[in-house]
Amino acid sequence: MIIEILVSVCLVISGIFGLVGSFGLIKLPDPMMRLHAPTKATTLGVGGALVASMLYMHFINGNFSFHELMITLFLFLTAPVTGNFIAKTHLHLNHKASDLPPTGTDRPWATFESDAMREKIEAAEDAKAD
Amino acid sequence: MLRKILPHPLLTLTLIVVWQMLVNKLTLGNLLLGTILGLIIPVITSPYWPNSPRLTSVPRIIGYVLLVIWDIIVANVQVAYIVLFKANANIKPAWISIPLDLRTPEAITVLAGTITMTPGTVSSDLSADGRSLLVHCLDAPDPDAVRDDIKSRYERRLKEIFE
Secondary structure, eight states: OHHHHHHHHHHHHHHHHHHHHHHHHHHSSSHHHHHHHHHHHHHHHHHHHHHHHHHIIIIIIOOOOSHHHHHHHHHHHHHHHHHHHHHHHHHHHHOOGGGSOOOSSSSOBGGGSOHHHHHHHHHHHHHHHO | OHHHHOSOHHHHHHHHHHHHHHHTOOOHHHHHHHHHHHHHHHHHHGGGOOSOOOOOOHHHHHHHHHHHHHHHHHHHHHHHHHHHHSOGGGOOOEEEEEEOOOOSHHHHHHHHHHHHHSTTEEEEEEBTTSSEEEEEESSOSOHHHHHHHHIIIIIHHHHHHHO
């Protein structure tokens, strides 16, 4: 009984956060802000469903499975990478280097460094290393 | 010689354990297959991992993971609150530049991943020399405070773990 209540609570939490994440996609005004809603709200959305599945499988079906842990692990590895890809694509398409704060170092943000410039700097560094 | 067969012993061990968890049944055959994968994959991917990260303290790593999980839960609630209850006109997004003290690529990757998973921030780009990180904040009335918070909360701990 207690387990069933816990499973239901996890499922409801997961549903709410999944919904909020999707709502954020519609509501927020620009692509960079939209990126925040699914990278976060959805983590707890999926996480809740996985915890519910683990509790149910273990206490009611009586067999323990590592698969939910693996899904969590893979999600934590892939979510930041996809987020970064989308952010970089957005920078390429919609921003100029002057929109961003300065790097505070000698070289620009990686997305805005031209290939010619990168080759020149790397050739200079190789020469120095030799 | 041993380094050629086993370039990353920790990666090999991780792969074997992950394989067992994926098949979810501990038999000799699965263990053998896992071991073969654990031996082959690090050798094939070793050009991408020229140096092994040196991990110093296991309790610190566990502490960091727990801290990040807690922050992710808090982050979800905060972002949900901003999405649901703040009018778009009142949300103040900002780009911030974080100067990095970390130098190892593995540590910077973990920091960037952590920033993406936690309160209202997404790491977007790295400066070409890898010395500073570009972060986008969903709602940051005070960008300097966010920068100091990331540096003291995550970067200091990662520096202790990796360097």
